Amino acid sequence: MKANLDETIVVARSLADCFRYVKDFSTIEQWDPGVYRAEKITSGPVHAGTEFALQLNVAGARLSMTYQLCSFVENEQLVLEGEGRNLHAVDTIDFRDCGDGRTEIHYRAELRLKGVPQIASPAFMPVLRKVGSKAVGGLKTALTLPAAAPTTGFNAALKDRLVLPAALDFTERGYLAMPNKALSQFMDGKTVVITGPTSGLGLAAAKEFSRLGASLVLVGRGQARLGEARQEILAFSGAAENSVDLVEAELSLMAEVSRACDEILSRHKCIDVLVNNAGVLPLSRQVTAEGNELTLAVNLLAPVLLMHRLLPALKNASGRVINVASGGMYLSGVALGDMQFSKGAFDGTKAYARAKRALVSLTECYAEDWQQFGVDCHSMHPGWASTPGVAKSLPVFNKVLARKLRDARMGADTVVWLAASQELAGLSGGFWFDRQVHTTAVVPGTALSSGKSRALKRWVNNVLGLEGNEPLGLTR
Incomplete structure (x- = not known):
């Protein structure tokens, strides 16, 4: 059975931006609800x-297709051909500059459904037209720049308070339900420093940053692993090799973190985004050569030290800090009297949650303190994502929820969105999940009062040797 789809939209976006976004056809997963991946x-x-590999959502089943970009005329036309077990498609996408920053996109698709007799065409055509209309409507949404930052709806706030409904959204279900998954705001000329970029969420975020045009500074362990990550990023984005800088550092050691910051600052006077993503969840208590409990060192002390040491370059760019936390912190407070977890039996999951809770609390402090410098601070959590770190540290959790977990790309989405979105400029201090601000405390006894937050900040500053050495106005 053969069918034709024909849709035209006009978008308030430049011709170059529209063409660039659609040319990498793998972005279709961001705007076509019929494409899962x-x-x-x-x-x-x-x-x-x-070539592009697609998984389609068809009546609850996943169908695979391979698309090839057959030809293109820059800023004018794309021609793609898709082949699957039950479907053959030829898509022609024309672009026209309408002036005043508007672009017309004309999307035509010639479809041939295999194994479906032509007599069934009247029944299938309305369905196909509806699918095509949703896809092109999604493309218009993806390319339309938001006028303002999103607000948190009543349903999201209610779910947070009820706990269980919110937790169910930590799976891929929550990500797939988002009304807009687009990452179409380009980051040309911007520099992003990201820790933990060699696998999982960090690698997924770094790929998207590179596709959006940002230059990257990858901070992590092992020169070989960093080099492999760079090659994977460049294969994904097609960016130039000199757009990805490597800085090797052991983030559990503050002396190493300081050395890495010196190296970064020597080469980058402006940093637009700092993403503190690196994390560790050891199951037994380990103490670093500097005397800090390992979980605390990597998940809290290193991010805070990076923020402070890189502040001059962040100020130069009116930059943003994004601290990656965990939904697990909802079940924990901060033990101010036992920050190094040296009392009683050690619990790795609890130590991780405490450190992340402390990081979120300090992010709120710095959001307030650093407004005078034009630096915005955010924290977020990625939901429940399937990553090598989760598989290693939480094998039972990973196995039980394997079919429901987000992939790293879904988990990293809010990180990239927070970094790239122009409408968030000047907005600071939020705790984000799936592009909405969420409450940080739903379990009694887990929230930190302002007094406890100040005490936490003094304790961290003292351990890091920052007290008395902070820029004017930072000590509270």
């Missing part, structure tokens, strides 16, 4: 012959 399977820059 899309991946560019040809390495490097997109060119004629580049």
